[in-house]
Amino acid sequence: MTDASQPSRTAAVIPAAGRGVRMGPGAPKALRTLNGTPILVHAVRAMAASNAVTLVVVVAPPEDTASVRNLLADLVLPDRTDVLVVPGGENRQESVRLGLDALPESVTTVLVHDAARPLVPVDTVDAVVEAVRDGARAVVPALPLADTVKEVEPGPGNAPEPVVATPERSRLRAVQTPQGFDRATLVRAHGASRSPSGEGATDCAGLVERLGEPVVVVPGHEEAFKVTRPLDLVLAEAVLARRRANDGF
Ligand SMILES: Nc1ccn([C@@H]2O[C@H](COP(=O)(O)OP(=O)(O)OP(=O)(O)O)[C@@H](O)[C@H]2O)c(=O)n1
Numbered sequence: 001m002t003d004a005s006q007p008s009r010t011a012a013v014i015p016a017a018g019r020g021v022r023m024g025p026g027a028p029k030a031l032r033t034l035n036g037t038p039i040l041v042h043a044v045r046a047m048a049a050s051n052a053v054t055l056v057v058v059v060a061p062p063e064d065t066a067s068v069r070n071l072l073a074d075l076v077l078p079d080r081t082d083v084l085v086v087p088g089g090e091n092r093q094e095s096v097r098l099g100l101d102a103l104p105e106s107v108t109t110v111l112v113h114d115a116a117r118p119l120v121p122v123d124t125v126d127a128v129v130e131a132v133r134d135g136a137r138a139v140v141p142a143l144p145l146a147d148t149v150k151e152v153e154p155g156p157g158n159a160p161e162p163v164v165a166t167p168e169r170s171r172l173r174a175v176q177t178p179q180g181f182d183r184a185t186l187v188r189a190h191g192a193s194r195s196p197s198g199e200g201a202t203d204c205a206g207l208v209e210r211l212g213e214p215v216v217v218v219p220g221h222e223e224a225f226k227v228t229r230p231l232d233l234v235l236a237e238a239v240l241a242r243r244r245a246n247d248g249f
């Protein structure tokens with residue numbers, strides 16, 4: 001166990017309270033398994049793999065909070081890492097806010113990491129932490145896009161949608177997690193998100209942008225993809241199999 005009064009502590013908040021509607025019927029997505037291990041456990045291990053992270057706050061589906069606590073109580077993690085489990089909210093923003101509320105005062109740097117990105121490599125986590133420690137208030141890992149992206153005028157159902165614009169692809173990035181923040185900035189952004197100005201933001205960095213604060217991008221990683229639909233489970237298990245074959249992970 002680490003000393004909760006230690007200065008400049010870095011914590012990871014893992015929102016894991018989603019249902020996983022796009023995955024189809026079944027248990028909440030974070031509790032479904034990859035190679036027999038819950039997605040959430042992979043995500044907690046991924047955060048705890050960083051030497052910088054000494055606290056992981058898991059935001060669990062409210063009805064599963066007790067079982068998630070039991071699940072994580074048995075997990076073997078580095079001695080430096082404490083784990084807290086709190087019940088989540090109606091949407092991702094609310095779940096992140098509940099995770100932030102649980103942080104001790106000693107935490108100055110916060111990572112917010114989707115449980116749904118269980119395979120993010122530790123080098124990506126460390127790169128985000130380093131950028132925050134070097135002075136950035138908000139840092140996102142991201143990758144260039146492979147597809148061309150069209151902006152459309154959304155229509156009803158499957159009706160053809162008129163194209164409004166084609167943004168220049170070389171200027172676009174697909175954003176991943178963990179997103180890293182100076183704690184005060186993130187708390188301010190989530191406070192502001194309670195107002196209508198926070199509606200529609202799909203990530204924490206978007207809330208910081210709405211404050212007018214700078215957000216910077218560092219290189220993301222292919223293996224930090226979001227497990228969203230059934231095919232993503234197949235890809236995730238293939239990544240795990242490759243890791244096992246390569247280095248006995
Ligand atoms: N009320 C919610 C909704 C989402 N999340 C978390 O936010 C992350 C990103 O969300 P997403 O991948 O969309 O997960 P779900 O909301 O579960 O997926 P879906 O939209 O398909 O239901 C996930 O780790 C999810 O558990 C959360 O903590 N609380």
Ligand SMILES: C[C@](O)(CO)[C@H](O)COP(=O)(O)O
Nearest residue numbers: 092114175176177202203226
């Ligand atoms: C935070 C995020 O993973 C960045 O790409 C993404 O915006 C989450 O979106 P979701 O619809 O909640 O999965």
